[in-house]
Amino acid sequence: MSDRIEVLRGDLTQQNVDAIVNAANSSLLGGGGVDGAIHRAAGPQLLAECRQLNGCETGEAKITQGYNLPAKWVIHTVGPVWRGSSLGRDDPRPEDELLARCYRNCLQLTQEYPIATIAFPAISTGVYRFPKLRAAKIAVREVRQFLARNSALELVLFVCFSDPDRSIYQQALEGSHRARRRSRH
Numbered sequence: 562m563s564d565r566i567e568v569l570r571g572d573l574t575q576q577n578v579d580a581i582v583n584a585a586n587s588s589l590l591g592g593g594g595v596d597g598a599i600h601r602a603a604g605p606q607l608l609a610e611c612r613q614l615n616g617c618e619t620g621e622a623k624i625t626q627g628y629n630l631p632a633k634w635v636i637h638t639v640g641p642v643w644r645g646s647s648l649g650r651d652d653p654r655p656e657d658e659l660l661a662r663c664y665r666n667c668l669q670l671t672q673e674y675p676i677a678t679i680a681f682p683a684i685s686t687g688v689y690r691f692p693k694l695r696a697a698k699i700a701v702r703e704v705r706q707f708l709a710r711n712s713a714l715e716l717v718l719f720v721c722f723s724d725p726d727r728s729i730y731q732q733a734l735e736g737s738h739r740a741r742r743r744s745r746h
Contacts, residue, residue: 565708565714565715565716565717566701566704566705566708566716566717566718566719566734567716567717567718567719568718568719568721568727568730568731568734569718569719569720569721569727570720570721570722570723570724570726570727571720571721572598572720573595573598573599573680573682573720574598574599574602574603574630574631575631576631576632576680576718576720577631577632578631578632578678578679578680578716578718579632579633579634579675579676579677579678579679580624580627580632580633580634580635580636580670580671580674580676580678580679580680581599581627581630581632581634581635581636581679581680581720582622582635582636582637582638582667582679582680582681582682582684583595583596583599583635583636583637583638583682584596584638584640584682584683584684584685584687585617585637585638585639586639587616587617587618587619587639588616589611589614589616589617589623589637590608590611590612591608591611593688594687594688595682595687595722599630599635602629602630603627603628603629603630603635604628604629606626606628606629607625607626607627607628607635610625610626611625611637614637617637617638617639618639619639619640619641619659620638620639620640620641620658620659620660620662620663620666621638621639621662621663621666622636622637622638622663622666622667622669622670623636623637623638624636624637624670624674625637632680634674634676636667636670636679638663638666638667638684639663640659640660640663640684640685640689640691641655641656641659641660641663641685641689641691642656642685642689642690642691643656643685643689643690643691643692644656656685656691657695657699660684660685660691660696660699660700661699661702661703663684663685664681664684664699664700664703664704664707665703665707667679667681668703668704668707668711668714671711671713671714672711672713676714677713677714677715677716678714678715678716678717678718679714679716679717679718680717680718680719680720681700681704681717681718681719681720682720682721682722683696683697683700683719683721683722683726683730684696684700686726693726693729694729694732694733697719697729697730697732697733697734698733698736698737700719700730700733701719701730701733701734701737702737704717705737719734
């Protein structure tokens with residue numbers, strides 16, 4: 562399964578995959594960061610289609626065409642704003658479950674559309690201030706659980722904007738792999 566997950570530093574809008582995930586705001590009408598970059602790269606048709614979707618709730622996901630992007634599809638999800646303490650506690654918080662739902666709902670759409678490859682950004686870790694390592698661990702856990710049950714999805718990319726972010730996602734992926742090995746022994 563590890564060969565079906567990759568972490569890389571790059572531009573999400575340039576990924577040659579079936580679908581990219583947009584870390585959107587609830588209006589789905591564009592914004593800053595990843596959301597703005599996707600809307601600029603896809604062209605005005607994306608905004609026109611998003612206007613028809615009537616927004617999106619936190620933790621949910623909706624799909625549109627990719628228009629001028631290399632990806633055929635854009636899956637829009639609204640991550641949670643971090644409201645908890647970032648003191649490193651591992652206790653579950655409402656934001657954790659909402660972020661997990663983002664990944665689960667995006668991955669579910671890969672079953673409903675012809676999507677074999679998907680690229681995710683670091684959902685909620687920018688202006689929404691979700692602690693990066695915590696978010697990465699949730700992302701890796703949800704993707705691993707989905708891939709264990711679904712063989713049709715061939716590749717999941719975590720596309721990070723910076724080298725430090727890439728290192729955090731790589732750490733989460735490697736930590737998850739070590740934990741799985743220990744649980745088998």
